Amino acid sequence: MNSTSSKAHILVVDDDAKNRIALKALLEGANQDVVLADSGEEALRCVLKQDFAVILLDARMPGIDGFETARLIRERERSRHTPIIFLTGAFEDVRSIFRGYEAGAVDYIAKPPVPEVLQSKIAVFVQLFDKNAILIQEIAERKVIEEQLRTSAASLRALTARLQSVREEEWTRISREIHDELGQALTGLKMDLSWVAARLPTDLATLALKFDSMSATIDKTIQSVRKIASWLRPEILEQMGLAAAIDWQAKEFRKRTGIRCSISMPPEQALLDRERSIAMFRILQESLTNIARHAQATRVEVTLRNKANLLELIVQDNGTGIDESAVSSPTSLGLLGMAERARLLGGTFDVGGGRNRGTKVRVSIPLGMD
Numbered sequence: 329m330n331s332t333s334s335k336a337h338i339l340v341v342d343d344d345a346k347n348r349i350a351l352k353a354l355l356e357g358a359n360q361d362v363v364l365a366d367s368g369e370e371a372l373r374c375v376l377k378q379d380f381a382v383i384l385l386d387a388r389m390p391g392i393d394g395f396e397t398a399r400l401i402r403e404r405e406r407s408r409h410t411p412i413i414f415l416t417g418a419f420e421d422v423r424s425i426f427r428g429y430e431a432g433a434v435d436y437i438a439k440p441p442v443p444e445v446l447q448s449k450i451a452v453f454v455q456l457f458d459k460n461a462i463l464i465q466e467i468a469e470r471k472v473i474e475e476q477l478r479t480s481a482a483s484l485r486a487l488t489a490r491l492q493s494v495r496e497e498e499w500t501r502i503s504r505e506i507h508d509e510l511g512q513a514l515t516g517l518k519m520d521l522s523w524v525a526a527r528l529p530t531d532l533a534t535l536a537l538k539f540d541s542m543s544a545t546i547d548k549t550i551q552s553v554r555k556i557a558s559w560l561r562p563e564i565l566e567q568m569g570l571a572a573a574i575d576w577q578a579k580e581f582r583k584r585t586g587i588r589c590s591i592s593m594p595p596e597q598a599l600l601d602r603e604r605s606i607a608m609f610r611i612l613q614e615s616l617t618n619i620a621r622h623a624q625a626t627r628v629e630v631t632l633r634n635k636a637n638l639l640e641l642i643v644q645d646n647g648t649g650i651d652e653s654a655v656s657s658p659t660s661l662g663l664l665g666m667a668e669r670a671r672l673l674g675g676t677f678d679v680g681g682g683r684n685r686g687t688k689v690r691v692s693i694p695l696g697m698d
């Protein structure tokens with residue numbers, strides 16, 4: 329990065345014109361620009377106007393002397409941290425050197441300065457100033473990037489919320505169509521089949537058997553259609569609330585997987601709006617699907633409870649335990665979806681467990697005052 333293309337400024341403060349000119353000649357260079365001040369007052373005006381990499385300050389001057397000037401420079405916000413090097417008389421006593429340090433000097437040089445020593449000391453401060461400028465620029469760039477990240481995270485969150493509500497609407501529509509169209513067609517088919525079966529000649533036993541098996545297949549298909557439709561749109565959730573839906577889902581899970589699933593819920597349930605009950609229910613479904621697919625568990629405990637103004641759902645299994653890497657992986661889309669659902673409602677979500685200690689999914693959402 330070449331942010332140092334602009335020159336570093338050095339302030340030389342000395343009441344003696346000859347000294348000023350000599351110092352300027354010594355220090356001015358391709359990367360360094362020297363600004364001259366002939367008094368403490370002039371120096372204070374200069375530090376108000378621009379930033380300096382270092383200030384070279386004559387200790388003895390008429391008017392406000394170097395020590396007082398240094399103190400005033402330190403009091404100004406803009407120059408609070410600018411390094412100050414005192415130029416002292418050759419035989420300056422130790423006390424005045426200490427005074428210089430107390431006033432905020434970082435170094436001192438006896439007059440007349442040895443050119444190489446002065447140049448190399450100044451070079452160190454100019455380098456520090458340049459590095460500082462690069463750091464300041466990097467911090468500013470990082471702030472811009474952070475702001476962009478914040479904005480894109482907010483839009484992603486809004487997009488997720490939208491996607492989830494669109495998905496629920498879509499599921500509801502598909503569920504209705506499956507239930508109404510497919511369900512009715514199958515019921516019609518079964519009635520027609522019974523009608524034909526009732527009119528079969530009694531001596532056609534093999535045909536009668538075939539009709540029975542066809543009727544059983546239609547029954548099974550009707551069951552599947554109902555199951556798919558109610559997975560997509562759990563009417564029980566809308567009609568009887570979250571507790572009843574959890575109870576039903578646990579029973580379905582037990583039937584489907586053979587894994588024991590116990591439920592613990594308070595007898596009285598707080599009234600939940602559709603958004604919250606759907607979120608909790610979908611998280612439960614997703615957790616149970618994960619248990620069936622990954623956990624090799626034999627037991628699951630589902631707990632729903634109210635804690636202060638929070639509704640908490642815990643799904644604990646006794647399976648192999650989730651891998652730490654899966655918990656934090658950006659490809660664990662099922663877990664991320666659950667976390668996002670909780671977050672959209674101002675809640676929290678965490679998954680934990682350990683090898684052979686099972687997995688615990690915990691979601692907690694505020695019940696809301698609206």
Ligand SMILES: Nc1ncnc2c1ncn2[C@@H]1O[C@H](COP(=O)(O)OP(=O)(O)OP(=O)(O)O)[C@@H](O)[C@H]1O
Nearest residue numbers: 618619622623647649650654660661662663664687
């Ligand atoms: N109850 C559990 N027990 C053990 N491992 C689990 C459990 N739940 C999740 N995991 C692990 O965490 C991983 C991530 O889960 P996640 O639900 O995000 O994805 P998935 O189930 O693999 O795929 P999908 O996107 O279809 O849900 C799983 O692949 C599995 O390794």
Ligand SMILES: [Mg+2]
Nearest residue numbers: 617618662663
């Ligand atoms: Mg999953």
